[in-house]
Amino acid sequence: MSNTTSKILTKRKKDVLQVWVENQAEDPAVREDLMANDELHAQSAELLNSFIEAIKSNNYEDIEAPEYYQVTEIISGISLTRAQLGFSPRETATFVLSLKRSIIQILQEELKEDQSTLISEILRISDLLDSLSLVTMETFIKGREEVIIRQSSEINEISTPVIRVWEGILALPIIGTLDSERTQVVMENLLQEIVNSGSSTAILDISGVPTVDTLVAQHLIKTVNATRLMGAECIISGIRPEIAQTIVHLGIDLAGVQTKATLASALQYAFRKSNLVVAKKKNS
């Protein structure tokens, strides 16, 4: 099969680009507030150039082939930046899909006389552009996922502060559900802080943990054990009545763990352990 499309497109590159940019501008999905027209024009021209280069090889099926490296790279780059800029998936996909319409329009003008070639060429080009738009979606979703992962790791960092309440006493209020990943962060932060500050007592306050199931309890016990191995003592405080009930009903053994109802009583216990006394000042 001769590479008719490639020849036509090379010849009428300028027209295709113009029709394509117009198409995109007409589309109500295009957000002028997020991207300037000049930039859109530049992006479109770059993609179209490398696309025409790629189809010169007469390969319309395999977009993994080396000649498409540049095309997929450009598409991925554009999708990623668009995902980060806050474009919707629809807007991002339209970018590639509108190219199909422009190309078909030009092909129709050029191949008016030869209907059978027109149909076969349109089929080939539309298959190719469909797979390219799938690449767009894939990278778009990947871009969004990266944003989500970054945010969740940020939340993890923010939500596990280790507070030095007194010399030798650390407090660690945990807010939100404890899963394995978070326990790991909590444990690492706590142990590192114990080394840094040379503290002998750590208070793990779980008043902000909504539920304690066997897994969470196991994580807590692990943290307590690790703290003990470091040579410090770990007290768990902030155990609400419901949580105490669940723990007993689930048959979790917290015998080796020092538990207190409130942070205040845990602190008092820690003071006593380090031979500290809090006394009220007498008014003379």
Place this chain on the structure above:
Amino acid sequence: MDRIPILKMGPFLLVTIQVDMYDRLALNLENDLIIMVQKNGSKGVLIDISAVSIVDSFMGRIIGNIATMSRIMDAETIVVGMQPAVAITLVELGLPLSGVHTALNVEKGMALLQKKLADDLTEDSESEAEMDDNDQSE
């Protein structure tokens, strides 16, 4: 053959592990240590592992063994200066070393040993000693 030096400090033995342990070294240490305890009639063993960055289940078991053996021979074992990563590894391996006493650094470990020794000597005046003992076992 490589050996880890064991220092005698009064009634205690001090072992500082400055290199990453391998199995043979750990076994030698276990052997040497228990002989030293017997020879000196030591009351306590202090193992400083602050320079150890890698442990496996075997090392964990050896430390546990040393503690148990020493206890049988009337010497307490205190492991000091464990790195956070090492502590996490041991817990994840399911080796919480429940028979071993721990302290943050050599200084605190020594103080703990001395306290234990003092408690042992004043065991007759039971009331106070028992309270302290309870405190430590918690």
